[in-house]
Amino acid sequence: MTERTGQVGVRPGVRPDSGPGGPGAVRARRPKGRPLLYTAYAQDMALLDTRAKKAGLALLLGAAVLLSGLPDDLLVLLAAGYVAAIGAIGLNIVTGYAGQVSLGHAFFVAVGAYTAAAVSGDPGGRTLGFGITSMLVWLPAAGAAAALAGVLVAPLAARLRGLYLAIVTLGLVFLGEHVFKEWDHLTGGPGVGRPAAVPELFGFRFDADSALGTRAQSLYMLMLVLLVVFAVAARNLARSRIGRAFSAIRDRDIAAEVIGVPLTRYKTLAFAISSGYAGCAGALMYTVTGFFDPGSFNLLMSVQFIAMVLIGGVATVSGAIAGALFVTLLPRITQELPALLPFVSADTTQTPNVFQIQVALYGLLIVLFLVFEPRGLFGIWIRARAYWKSWPFSY
């Protein structure tokens, strides 16, 4: 929504009539050389409203596909980044768009991960499993289960605001950690874990080498496609009546209610959709590693998702993706630190070690972005774009 505020709109010349042909029946073409002249509202309201945006996205997608030629370990890392991006887009819906700060995202990720793992798990195995390996079943099931959990939590959001809501949703993470550690039959128990969902679609296994490519390549392409689907859906949501209502609640809740937005219903919806995204991300997250442990769904995971949203840019889908990639790739960079800085240790028992530095870096980056660039990476991109647009007359 805020992604398009920068440009100056030119009055649309043609009104889509609301007669039998229906609005939007007029399909007008943009005259050459006038990129900001819209001749129909449909054109003005399109997701990619200028040729530059279309070209940019095509380029980006092309590059992402070409990246599948990278070494397998990097591909696996990027695939994990794409999955994290789905989760971050979800958190951005409830926190960025609807303004409800949630520290409970890791809990919803866990609900999705365990639902998917249980649905697709081996019925004869050590842990709970129903043996339905088709993604078409376990992915929606994971999303639905997590969305339902979101709906159950939402009444809290209707009563609590800001910091109070943050603290209560934090409680959810602790509660979940406890339940998942105790419920051995589902989770395999701490330190042991259980197999993740099986990424299978129409008989094709994405987690195995095939004629189409290596295991890493298949997983990479799968996650890329899914990320695009989830991102487009989120953009659609953002520009719809529902996304607008979310932003209205965030900006001024009393006024939102007085113009006809039911607060409780929309806060519930925001939690449901956000958790649904988290659930799908959770379901996919461990198909890459194949195994997961109940200890993974802790406060650090929630904080990482918050970091992705804040670093990437609040209330933008592209920002959440950028933030997720940044945060996912960060450990890879800090891993190199011991080689560069002799006082940093790779051993967790020593101080300072890489992991401590990672956690501190998340915190530091959040603070830096909040203070210097509240719009996150997205804001930096907007500024860079403005710079080049006005070049050579920059300031």
Place this chain on the structure above:
Amino acid sequence: MTGGAREAVPPVLKVEDVGLAFAGVKAIDGVSFEVAPAELFAVIGPNGAGKTSVFNVLSGVYRPQRGTVTFLGEDVIGRPPHRIAAMGLARTFQNVELFHNLTVLDNLMLGRHHHFGYGPLQALLWLGRARREELAARARVEDIIDFLDLAAWRRHPVRLLPYGVQKRVELGRALAMEPRLLLLDEPVAGMNLEETEDMARFVLDIRDELGVPVVLVDHDMGLVMDLADRVLVLDFGRPVALGTPAEVQRDPKVVAAYLGGAP
């Protein structure tokens, strides 16, 4: 003036003996009035007289301890604000309450929120119905942008706009709701002469061209006396006078209230 034929048609809004108190402070104390179709009704009174509180009761933000409010023949007390809004009650706020990070366009589109029928799934997929309804809504909103002369600001986040323009956007958002009754809380407060005249013209057009009845609160006495069909004067939450502008102006109690010596 529409005052003459008032008794024949049922009123759009009927307020009877409403009382509202905050921890002992009586914000509204026994207020009754009716608004006829296409009437321009004004509520005036000194600071703290209870004018905004009346609006908050009408739109469901406050729940009065006594009295009834009937809007389009239905009792609305106890209904949540969004339900009353969906019935066709729109309002603006004394201190502009826009959605600051959203553009003018999105603020106006939000006014149409309850006119949409599509749900979350259609929104995520941007299926036929969502697309169709958004386009139709956009066309209606563009009419309002035309009417209020907001075209130049269409894509600007409202927080960046001058105060006078924000007031106009807020009026536009209320109009986008296609209201059956419009409540305006000090629409010209803080405006210069030119902006005030523009706003007065808009208010008259809304009543005359769109036929929407308006309840207006303002401190600008000249404006109220020029525009209103009837005026209700409040002081310390109590009704002091009710009548045509000329009648009210002659009333000694009104003069006393405004000079500070309440009866």
